[in-house]
Amino acid sequence: MHESPQNDVEQTTDADLALRPLAAAGDPVRLADAYAYPPGGPWLRANMIASVDGAAARDDRAGGLGNETDRRLLSLLRGLADVVIVGAGTVRAEGYGPVRPGPGGWEKLRADRPPVPPLAIVSRRLDLDLDAPVFTDADPAARTILLTTRTAPPGRVRAAAERAEVIVAGEDRLDFAAAVAELVARGHERLLCEGGPRVLAQVVATGVLDEMCLTVSPMLLSGGAFRILNGPAVPVPPRLRLAAAYQDDEDFLFLRYVRRG
Numbered sequence: 569m570h571e572s573p574q575n576d577v578e579q580t581t582d583a584d585l586a587l588r589p590l591a592a593a594g595d596p597v598r599l600a601d602a603y604a605y606p607p608g609g610p611w612l613r614a615n616m617i618a619s620v621d622g623a624a625a626r627d628d629r630a631g632g633l634g635n636e637t638d639r640r641l642l643s644l645l646r647g648l649a650d651v652v653i654v655g656a657g658t659v660r661a662e663g664y665g666p667v668r669p670g671p672g673g674w675e676k677l678r679a680d681r682p683p684v685p686p687l688a689i690v691s692r693r694l695d696l697d698l699d700a701p702v703f704t705d706a707d708p709a710a711r712t713i714l715l716t717t718r719t720a721p722p723g724r725v726r727a728a729a730e731r732a733e734v735i736v737a738g739e740d741r742l743d744f745a746a747a748v749a750e751l752v753a754r755g756h757e758r759l760l761c762e763g764g765p766r767v768l769a770q771v772v773a774t775g776v777l778d779e780m781c782l783t784v785s786p787m788l789l790s791g792g793a794f795r796i797l798n799g800p801a802v803p804v805p806p807r808l809r810l811a812a813a814y815q816d817d818e819d820f821l822f823l824r825y826v827r828r829g
């Protein structure tokens with residue numbers, strides 16, 4: 569329970585507090601416009617979901633937190649992106665396949681781009697099934713990318729190179745700034761990171777995140793679930809600005825935060 573405020577005439581009272589209602593409440597927006605990447609240069613957006621008490625997974629899966637609106641938004645954000653960065657832990661936990669177009673197709677969204685964005689999977693060990701659809705069924709115009717390190721097992725790197733495009737950045741640990749620069753150099757300026765939490769913590773710590781899209785799932789879970797960032801404290805926490813807030817009719821919130829300045 570919150571502490572009761574002192575009965576002090578100088579003090580601001582609860583009644584003086586003013587909060588703005590959600591801008592889009594009762595006022596539908598076209599999400600493809602609302603989530604369009606800003607023009608003019610590379611932009612790295614993350615898209616994550618958490619329960620009201622901050623859990624980033626339910627029964628070890630992010631999907632257990634979502635609903636249909638969240639899945640549609642996830643799909644749309646993929647459709648808007650040039651590349652989707654994701655950690656090997658999430659690929660293994662969620663059984664990722666290659667990106668597929670959303671309902672109705674993405675022709676209008678993607679115009680002169682490949683029909684889908686490639687996945688760029690972060691992994692040092694490269695302990696991934698190279699015969700899995702995430703590699704074998706990727707669109708030829710959007711071959712899966714592996715973001716790895718110089719100390720990755722050489723045999724795995726050679727095998728991976730037959731099924732994916734391999735980008736090496738960093739010695740023992742992926743250098744996220746260098747990896748992002750490599751993706752941008754390949755024309756992937758609209759970047760989307762789908763986590764997981766260990767990857768996202770490093771993306772944020774490296775200072776390359778521009779936007780955080782957060783779905784707040786109306787659940788209270790407790791338990792030992794990690795948060796949407798899982799890593800050491802960020803040395804200089806970026807200050808964010810709320811760019812937009814939307815809701816659906818199932819009490820989910822869809823927040824868009826962008827880095828200040």
Ligand SMILES: NC(=O)c1ccc[n+]([C@@H]2O[C@H](COP(=O)([O-])OP(=O)(O)OC[C@H]3O[C@@H](n4cnc5c(N)ncnc54)[C@H](OP(=O)(O)O)[C@@H]3O)[C@@H](O)[C@H]2O)c1
Pocket residue numbers: 615616617618623624625628629630631654655656657658659661662690691692693694695716717740741742743762763764765766767768770796798
């Ligand atoms: N709430 C959400 O929105 C959300 C989103 C995504 C995932 N999740 C959940 O999060 C869990 C998985 O997340 P996670 O944090 O454990 O894994 P993760 O961040 O997806 O991936 C971690 C893996 O990425 C690789 N990696 C990370 N940093 C690296 C570096 N600097 N250099 C080289 N490789 C690096 C390593 O792969 P190797 O071991 O192959 O070397 C590591 O095991 C699942 O339960 C999933 O459902 C939640």
